[in-house]
Amino acid sequence: MNSGILVVAAERELRRRLFDALDQAGYPQIHSARDVAHAAILLEGRPPHPPLQLMVMVLSGDERQAQSCLEQLRRLPGGADTPLIAVLAEGATLNPAELPSGIADWLSTAQIDTELVARWRRAQRSHAGQPKPGPAEAGHEPGDYHYVFEEADSEWLIVDAQTNRLLEVSPTVVRHSRLHASQWEGQPLAQVLRFEGISITQVLADANRSWYPCQRKSAQGADVGQASVRRIRHAGNDALALMFRSDRADLRAEAALTLLSRIFASTSGVDAQIAAGRLLFDELGLDYLAVWSARHDGADAPLQMLQLWSGDDPAWPPAQLQSSLQLVLGGKKLFYRTDAKRLAAVDPLLQQLELAGFAGLPLYDERHTIIGAMLAGTRKGFGEVGIIEPVLRCAAARFAQVLELGRTREQGRAEGLVDALTGLPNRLLFNDRLDTIIREATRNGECFAVLFVDLDRFKAINDTYGHDAGDQVLRVVTQRLCSSIRASDTVARYAGDEFTIVLRHIVKNDDVLRVAEKIVQVMETPLCLDDGTELQVTASMGLSFFPDDAGDAQTLLKHADEAMYSAKHHGRNNFQMYEVSPEYAKEHGMALKSRLRHAEGNGELRVVYQPQVNTETEDIVGMEALVRWEHPELGLISPAVFIPLAEETGLIVSIGEWVMRTACRQAKEWEQRYGLRLRLGVNLSAVQLMEPNLLETVASVLRDTGLDPTLLEMEITESISIKAAPNLVENLNAMHRLGCHIAIDDFGTGAASLDYLRRLPADRIKIDQSFVRNIGVDPDDEAIVRATIEMAHRLKRAVVAEGVEIEQHMQFLRTHHCDELQGYLFCRPLQPVSFDKLLAERQRLLDVRETMPA
Numbered sequence: 001m002n003s004g005i006l007v008v009a010a011e012r013e014l015r016r017r018l019f020d021a022l023d024q025a026g027y028p029q030i031h032s033a034r035d036v037a038h039a040a041i042l043l044e045g046r047p048p049h050p051p052l053q054l055m056v057m058v059l060s061g062d063e064r065q066a067q068s069c070l071e072q073l074r075r076l077p078g079g080a081d082t083p084l085i086a087v088l089a090e091g092a093t094l095n096p097a098e099l100p101s102g103i104a105d106w107l108s109t110a111q112i113d114t115e116l117v118a119r120w121r122r123a124q125r126s127h128a129g130q131p132k133p134g135p136a137e138a139g140h141e142p143g144d145y146h147y148v149f150e151e152a153d154s155e156w157l158i159v160d161a162q163t164n165r166l167l168e169v170s171p172t173v174v175r176h177s178r179l180h181a182s183q184w185e186g187q188p189l190a191q192v193l194r195f196e197g198i199s200i201t202q203v204l205a206d207a208n209r210s211w212y213p214c215q216r217k218s219a220q221g222a223d224v225g226q227a228s229v230r231r232i233r234h235a236g237n238d239a240l241a242l243m244f245r246s247d248r249a250d251l252r253a254e255a256a257l258t259l260l261s262r263i264f265a266s267t268s269g270v271d272a273q274i275a276a277g278r279l280l281f282d283e284l285g286l287d288y289l290a291v292w293s294a295r296h297d298g299a300d301a302p303l304q305m306l307q308l309w310s311g312d313d314p315a316w317p318p319a320q321l322q323s324s325l326q327l328v329l330g331g332k333k334l335f336y337r338t339d340a341k342r343l344a345a346v347d348p349l350l351q352q353l354e355l356a357g358f359a360g361l362p363l364y365d366e367r368h369t370i371i372g373a374m375l376a377g378t379r380k381g382f383g384e385v386g387i388i389e390p391v392l393r394c395a396a397a398r399f400a401q402v403l404e405l406g407r408t409r410e411q412g413r414a415e416g417l418v419d420a421l422t423g424l425p426n427r428l429l430f431n432d433r434l435d436t437i438i439r440e441a442t443r444n445g446e447c448f449a450v451l452f453v454d455l456d457r458f459k460a461i462n463d464t465y466g467h468d469a470g471d472q473v474l475r476v477v478t479q480r481l482c483s484s485i486r487a488s489d490t491v492a493r494y495a496g497d498e499f500t501i502v503l504r505h506i507v508k509n510d511d512v513l514r515v516a517e518k519i520v521q522v523m524e525t526p527l528c529l530d531d532g533t534e535l536q537v538t539a540s541m542g543l544s545f546f547p548d549d550a551g552d553a554q555t556l557l558k559h560a561d562e563a564m565y566s567a568k569h570h571g572r573n574n575f576q577m578y579e580v581s582p583e584y585a586k587e588h589g590m591a592l593k594s595r596l597r598h599a600e601g602n603g604e605l606r607v608v609y610q611p612q613v614n615t616e617t618e619d620i621v622g623m624e625a626l627v628r629w630e631h632p633e634l635g636l637i638s639p640a641v642f643i644p645l646a647e648e649t650g651l652i653v654s655i656g657e658w659v660m661r662t663a664c665r666q667a668k669e670w671e672q673r674y675g676l677r678l679r680l681g682v683n684l685s686a687v688q689l690m691e692p693n694l695l696e697t698v699a700s701v702l703r704d705t706g707l708d709p710t711l712l713e714m715e716i717t718e719s720i721s722i723k724a725a726p727n728l729v730e731n732l733n734a735m736h737r738l739g740c741h742i743a744i745d746d747f748g749t750g751a752a753s754l755d756y757l758r759r760l761p762a763d764r765i766k767i768d769q770s771f772v773r774n775i776g777v778d779p780d781d782e783a784i785v786r787a788t789i790e791m792a793h794r795l796k797r798a799v800v801a802e803g804v805e806i807e808q809h810m811q812f813l814r815t816h817h818c819d820e821l822q823g824y825l826f827c828r829p830l831q832p833v834s835f836d837k838l839l840a841e842r843q844r845l846l847d848v849r850e851t852m853p854a
């Protein structure tokens, strides 16, 4: 019977990662709690049987705190006899070796995504009475460690503590060494492992689990690696378990990853590629490696780019006769772990080289056209297929990338599309690429960003140090830009000291901001000219987003360029995102106003929704409707910019009604679909509040949409003065009588007196985000937040905090009993489709919880 998993983590981000890791593995009943008290609420009323399947807890304190948490968890319903995995938070002072007993396993936060599920399965198995976690811990039952034998790529050798002879070895030892188990068992350890500079006795006496360089025997002689010792029990006796890790990249995933990262870090020049090929050749113990480029000029014979061979040069057969190469160039992938010799009859190359292991991989360009082939072989056969195959595939992808880049450069140079100094695409090629990217992005619904990078005061460098120095700077900047982005992104030299970048496949705008920050940082590092002069070059950058800011190349670039100028205005050495600024609005006010008149009729207005959550449960209880203007040329314009214009022109009355109607209709639809009565906040401008027929409008919207008036909450800004809006109190009272709620928005920014608050029929106060943002930064603002909450509660008003962005804000607001929270920590304002997905997901989780045994 499925009986649920409990996850306890104070930090929201960790909680989410733990939840996601378990959820993705398909475990439906996951209770996710902030702390033990929260867990107790979630499990309230649950009988102790059946027990929970697993508890995962993030530990951040010392051993004493860990012990206390553990004891509390054990008292939870169903928690007494449940396997518990501890996740050690960063900065935890706990020593993993001294965790309280009762913890089945532990991992670090960095391992959550990759390890949690595997550890849980292991804990599950061990709990079900099968072998338990092994040699890592002393004092387990005989055979405890066997599960480790099946896992990963580590090798285990079990040694009798008295005789130092081998009792058993793991199947990985047999596989990697190519020696049968019987060739190991009973052997003295000294004959199978040879340590460097230290005696076996010293190694075996080391309880600190240090790693010692050594060689392990194999059919080919020996494998170089490291070993470390653990004490275990074997068949009731003391024994030692030696873990051996080979340094060979074809045996060990870790070493293979290092190899790949070195290959990928290599630059794209011919020499560097030969060096990368050599690295692959040496680290994988290859005997043959060749990279071929298919001729794109119509000639038949492919061109050899690289060839390495460990023996004497044979008479190399011509490419046309190498049938394996021809097959690969035709698109066939070949992989023979140990039996490539059977190809010898049809391929003179394999016949001459006597390869046992052989792989042939086609090299593809971005459009998946075959542009070459990589052939790799060994005379002794390949090692771990699960490691060697992906390594070869990744290496082939790198060779393909370099081949393609070389071709583009060649072609670009021939056609005048590449900048001769930096080797980057020039403006012409960039514009062409941008058009292609827009077409692809439109087809795939992809978002991307354009960055305009301009070096600060570059002219002064040219003038002071000369043009040669300027050229050197441009080359270094090129390297720095290229090293800050991904392979799928594009950098171009747009003009003199201007560079443009396209960052593709964006999920969150934050991803782009991180890249921009990184570029600012790498630029700041001083650079050294050939003559030893040290210079510091900084850059100003502007960002625009597709499709949000514009849908065509020209406008995107124009916006990025404008944003770059704004970065210059902000003191250089920074980046800015494009936005229609209030200054722009002021300058182009008339044009914007006249366009705004048609925005509603042209269907350019949108409503987005931002969730509001209960502070304790973090469950969604309401949403705020926020308007957006999708200007056909300027992109998305913020309400902060166009609402003042709408107010000036009086257009706010009809726009406000449109927003209210759209949002009420949407809220009713969600209520019916999910049976969830979410409160809907709608902003009312002062201009609307002065309208004599506001009440009729609200009543008609409610009637037409069928939304319960008690679900509609009017948000009015605190800065509206009672004097300036003479009907304010009456209008609000009348709306209250209709059943609607009233919230005072931006609280704290105006000069509302207590009296003002008392006179307004407000149900809720929204603390302005400028105070919330300063929690943890400015004690005065913290005091204002605390006082506002206290005062509102004394007046029996509820409180919502706006702009909650980080965990620290939430903790503070929770401590001071703020009722509800709104902000990016939980969710940004969402388009209706995304909000709908959010509600559907919530519903799914609830349904799952309901199917849990009572």
Ligand SMILES: Nc1nc2c(ncn2[C@@H]2O[C@@H]3COP(=O)(O)O[C@H]4[C@@H](O)[C@H](n5cnc6c(=O)[nH]c(N)nc65)O[C@@H]4COP(=O)(O)O[C@H]3[C@H]2O)c(=O)[nH]1
Pocket (backbone or CB within 6 Å): 610, 625, 626, 627, 638, 639, 640, 643, 656, 659, 683, 684, 685, 715, 745, 746, 769, 802, 803, 804, 805, 822, 823, 824, 825, 829
């Ligand atoms: N930095 C930060 N910002 C956050 C966070 N959480 C929410 N926000 C933003 O804060 C604003 C909250 O709305 P507001 O105070 O009513 O402020 C609103 C509201 O006064 C006005 N507005 C929006 N829609 C309407 C409308 O339909 N009618 C009227 N009259 N005014 C509207 O425009 C203002 C700005 O709206 P938005 O740009 O949508 O900006 C929203 C929202 O996107 C956060 O964690 N960090």
